[in-house]
């Protein structure tokens with residue numbers, strides 16, 4: 001069996017959880033002969049947010065001593081997590097050296113940003129990638145410490161080549177063969193541990209696949225290597241009927257179709273990266289969303305089959321911070337003509353439309369868009 005296992009931020013939130021994750025990988029590997037596993041990791045819980053917040057503040061305030069302070073905190077945090085996650089002393093030492101190296105690289109970049117007072121999308125991607133690039137060595141070290149050889153890679157290392165749309169980069173054509181060619185020789189005795197979320201342009205500049213992009217990394221790899229299944233490990237039971245933080249009696253959904261999962265994520269549920277279904281849909285590779293703290297539970301299965309239900313809805317979700325733009329007037333004339341002109345203008349500015357409606361009078365058109373794009 002060939003499985004891609006992705007550990008989300010909450011599944012690698014601290015040293016104990018990383019140890020649990022590593023043991024799970026080891027047990028799964030030993031459970032069956034010919035078990036082939038590729039691991040994808042997110043950044044440690046909340047690290048990506050913290051990095052973006054600090055990068056913005058550093059660019060704004062221009063205080064170089066803040067760079068040292070922040071990078072120092074980040075280094076300590078990862079060192080502490082590594083010390084709990086990794087028992088093997090030589091492995092721990094190697095991982096701490098890697099953390100030191102990567103944080104030094106980060107400090108240089110942040111110092112540049114601080115002095116210039118300028119934070120481009122390109123530098124945001126580069127800085128943002130450090131969340132995963134600091135987590136992967138720790139998870140790989142923990143797996144090694146658990147007794148299986150593991151090697152870590154960035155997305156670029158294993159062939160995730162993208163365009164230069166920083167912040168939400170698009171895959172280049174033909175990368176599937178490249179990813180396959182780079183991953184397949186590693187399978188078997190070794191466990192590749194890949195940084196989720198990250199890609200690279202042809203010129204070698206680091207890009208990211210959009211927030212929550214580690215899911216997408218997992219399915220890109222899964223499709224490329226013809227995985228039998230993709231397992232997304234979280235610290236919840238699976239995909240829930242609503243956000244359990246808001247709705248106390250939210251229930252686990254045992255089965256959901258690709259289309260439904262995709263709709264849910266487009267409509268704001270933090271269940272999956274919205275594009276994560278695309279790579280695996282044609283090959284019909286099932287995804288399981290599983291609970292790290294209860295690994296024997298089935299979790300949620302996401303698959304091809306559409307299941308009909310007598311219930312009005314399977315799940316409820318919401319998108320926050322949206323705005324309605326109303327375009328109205330007696331001069332509007334034909335709605336199809338004005339709509340096509342409005343959509344071309346919005347497309348030219350990369351404004352995503354979440355929802356559209358127009359009155360039957362053909363005098364108003366309303367668009368719901370992300371408030372940030374107003």
Ligand code: ASP
Nearest residue numbers: 042048197211212213214
């Ligand atoms: N670390 C990235 C984020 O916070 C990607 C991910 O977790 O999937 O968005």
Ligand code: MG
Nearest residue numbers: 008212215270
């Ligand atoms: Mg996620």
